[in-house]
Amino acid sequence: MNIGYIRVSDKSQNPDRQIEKMKAIGIEERFIFVDRQSGKDFSRPAYQSMKRVLRAGDLLYLDALDRLGRDYDGIIDEWKDMTRNIGADIVVLEQESLFDSRKFREMGELGKLMEDQFLSLLSYVAAQERKKIRTRQREGIDLARRKGVRFGRPRVETTKDFRETIERWRNGEVTAREAMRICRMSPSTFYRRVEEWKEELR
Known part of the structure; x- marks a missing residue:
């Protein structure tokens, strides 16, 4: 069975581009799982639902590796759990020539070694990008505060009485x-x- 997993960072972002991409390769909408949540960990409802459905022989599609997550160790652990423990395969559409676990599986032990090396490199890149995003957000908030912008709920003014x-x-x-x-x-x-x-x- 072909399954798609999609993640956008928050509710304001639109997952439609990724959804259409999954439909274009023939994945039924009921097998497309969508999270609107940060990739800092894997306690996401749609992601956990997807893993409960995933079986040996299934093929999971991701738009990009960072859609799986942005935690270095977590990406590697989850990838290995799905491909080696569950027995499913994963294809990353943006790096399909590099990230199609079926190719690594065909190469046996050498394939595992190469897969580990590629995963380590791209997981590191995904984790570093998350750090950059957090730094940019922090810098933006600090700058806004220096300009007098207030964050949080507006203050409720007292009434006359x-x-x-x-x-x-x-x-x-x-x-x-x-x-x-x-x-x-x-x-x-x-x-x-x-x-x-x-x-x-x-």
Whole structure:
């Protein structure tokens, strides 16, 4: 059976190009597994579902090696688990001339040695690319912060009668739930702002 595995890094990215590629080589849509998640590890729902379906003699297609993952040791371990323990084969479409495990299998022990060398090289490249991406993201965030951009949820401003409501709550005139309703705040925001208000009074 032919199976396709697809991964994009987050929900904002579109997997359609990879899906169409898999369909073009004759893989049925029900056997195309798609994750919208980082490649830092292999605890991805679609990936784990794919491995549960994968059997000896199956052929797994990847668009590129980094779609499998971006963890150096993990890529090598998962590749070997699927090809040597499960007995399936893997084809990486972007490097098909290099990465078609059927070719290595035909070469016996020499093929295993060559496969290990190629995997080590390209897994290292995939892992380094992930490090570069994280560095670029960190640099971008730092630059944005220096320019005054704030990240996270926008701060909920206190209402005019916030302090009056807090005083009533502290005096037992209203319940905490009623005070939150008046101030239009969630419990976490309400108690955080109460603590901030206390700090202002010191």
